[in-house]
Amino acid sequence: MKNAWWKIIGVLLIIYSLIVGLLTPLRTGISDASPTSFKTGETIEINVQGYNSFYTKSSNELRAWLKMDSVNALTANNIEVLDDRNLSLTFILPAYLPTSHKVQDFTLIVDSPKDGAAILPGGIFVTQDSIDVASGDSLWVNAEITNLHEKETINFPYRNILYETIRNLYYHVPLWFAMFILFITAMVKSIFYLRSFNPVHDQKAAAFTSVGILYGILGLVTGAIWAKNTWGAYWSWDVKQNMTAVGMLIYAAYFVLRASFEDPEKRARISAVYNIFAFATLIPLLYVVPKLTDSLHPGAGGNIAFGSQDLDNTMRMVFYPAIIGWALFGTWLATLVFKITSLKERWLDQQDGF
Amino acid sequence: MNLLQEITFLLKKEFTLEWRQKYAISGIFLYVLSTVFIIFISFQKISPQLWNVLFWIVMLFASINAVVKSFVQESGNRQLYYYQLANPLAILLSKMLYNAMLLLLIGVLTFVALSFIAGSPVEDAYNFAMALFFGSVGFSITFTFVSAIAAKADNNSTLMAILSFPVVIPVLLLLVNLSAHSIGLLGGTQVSRDIMMLLAVDLVLLALGMVLFPFLWRD
Structure with missing residues (x-):
């Protein structure tokens, strides 16, 4: 047994990695959103499917954004909790976007105090009929993304595809x-x-x-x-x-x-x-x-x-x-x-x- | 005698030996020609991409057949006699050098034969020549060393194929990439990087062959 310590350590480390690696839950995420394509100037409704989420437990404190870039984001006007895994978000899109792209992709962010923040990177696309950056700037109601929650318990990152x-x-x-x-x-x-x-x-x-x-x-x-x-x-x-x-x-x-x-x-x-x-x-x-x-x-x-x-x-x-x-x-x-x-x-x- | 003199002397010996037993080299040439002919009969029309792949496949098999005999054409006892007379390293290097020239010749022949029946899609002749040159050197280094290993075993032709095919794949893939550039199948400006990488792989294999060969020839 005297020279067996490294064998024991090896086996223990493998057992540890198997147990912790398989049992630790994933962080909350957004597994699906539909529909994903919209036009400017509409009031839109996005159905969000959560992953490992418990929306009903913090239904009043939920917040959601459509993030365009590091500065600009839109906040959801209405959040309706259907059940633990499903949300219905309502956004009002302005007639013009403050960008010169014809089609702009948005990152969807849902934050809840219970689960922490979940994002769907670049998953929502908005098409504008005509490009007018100046009126886009003036129409834009910016909502800063602040105080995102993090889940307290031990968990692994949630990644789409993975x-x-x-x-x-x-x-x-x-x-x-x-x-x-x-x-x-x-x-x-x-x-x-x-x-x-x-x-x-x-x-x-x-x-x-x-x-x-x-x-x-x-x-x-x-x-x-x-x-x-x-x-x-x-x-x-x-x-x-x-x-x-x-x-x-x-x-x-x-x-x-x-x-x-x-x-x-x-x-x-x-x-x-x-x-x-x-x-x-x-x-x-x-x-x-x-x-x-x-x-x-x-x-x-x-x-x-x-x-x-x-x-x-x-x-x-x-x-x-x-x-x-x-x-x-x-x-x-x-x-x-x-x-x-x-x-x-x-x-x-x-x-x-x- | 210093190493360089020994190498030139042994190289001369290889050429004389080849010249006396013409069947080996003419056999390889016939092999290349008949393979190219079979390719022509079966494909009729060959696209540049196919041309590129077929060229290197013909080259690969012809090279293995040409190099496999390096260490077995002369009997074990005579080999031992050589090792007493000359530096074993000089023997290895002369064989590598001789095989590199032989493979270059085979490559040129394959190119001519394939171009004759299917046309040449090569746009950048300089790059293709570089690929052919470094390819012959890389094949020669790898196959000569592997044939030295295989010659020590009894069923050496089977062993030669088993050992050399996986080992030569890095060189082969770099070559296919490089000649695809010269044919115009791949864009980009990474040709010089690919050549450097091929050269680096060649040099590593050469250095390793030189370090390890002294352990190999002794019986």
Whole structure:
């Protein structure tokens, strides 16, 4: 038990990330608004569908805005609560907008003291027949957006398109990080082998590589499930998905290579060389090629990475422990694989009468 | 003898060997021509996009077939003799250099053959030549090193395909991108960046090959 503390920490961190990651509710949001297109000079009614919202509990204190830009916003003239999930908002649109765009998009904001603020970014479109910025300015009744509430309890951000799948961040991404840690360890062990020619290092490299492949496949599967819910298909031949599959092929070839040698010394040496070479090709595969073409994946094809905008401090509390947990757990798995192979080897040696 | 002299000497040896056994190089040329002919029969009309992809596929398979023999055409004992005589690094580099020239020749032949039957959609000849040059070098570095690995195993031609296809994909995709630029399929001004990236990948693979080869040749 003395040397098992890191295994326990790894398992505890994974359990923590599973429990907290799956049970923490999402913040309130707006899942749907209809209709979404309007014309200037009308009194409009928008039916809002809330997510994780409890409108009836704070029906008198609800506030709603249509936000045009950082300065200009319209407030709702009437808010009718239909039930906990449904609102009917009434706005009076002026005849002209203080903008030179023909079609202007508005962000819908609903604020309640109970749930906190919810937004639907750029979800409402208003078309003006003729553009007149000056009269738009004079007609505009600006309502400043102030004192937005925040929900007190622990929760995760609500994002349109992502919805509940935002939790996959704690499984897909940490598995991916941990896979990299495992492959790097395997490469370092291969370098150790080539420096010392101690067969233990080679067996460890093979063990870390095998667990790395397992993590890679799990990362690919969790990614495919996420893609089904956000991109619309499990496999959309996205460059990031394709390159990951190729990366797994590179490492699968490592085991084919190992299997094709009879002599253990030769096998260890050649596969150590290949392992280092494989890692060097994995980097351009996963970080250079996806930047060249269009991709749906965050952090590729000119997209911003997930962390820069959508990761808040509550998510970090689960995300970072999950990375450490999966990495420690993977290391544990690799040491087990190593023990099994070395025991098998010893048993075979005894069978041969060494 | 210093490294440079050794390399030129070994390069001469490779050329002499090739010249004596003409069947290998003529086999590759025949392979390219018959593939292009089959392409023509099956497609009849080839769009620029298809042309681009087919060119690199023909190039890829011809290259693998050309390079796979680098370390197996001579017997293991004679190889060991070479390693005693010359710096192993010089042997690797001379083979890479020789293969790069061979692949460049194959690339030019593929280009001529494909242009002859389907017309050439290349608009920016300079960029295409750059892609062809760095592509040959990249293929040569990757395939030569992988063939050195595969030669150590028994069923080396199968292993060659398994090991080299995934490993060469970063280079191949950069090349397809680059030649798509020169054909006019892709706009933008990122050509120089792509060439730099290709060069960087080539250099990394070359450096790694040079560092790792001393562990590979010993038996």
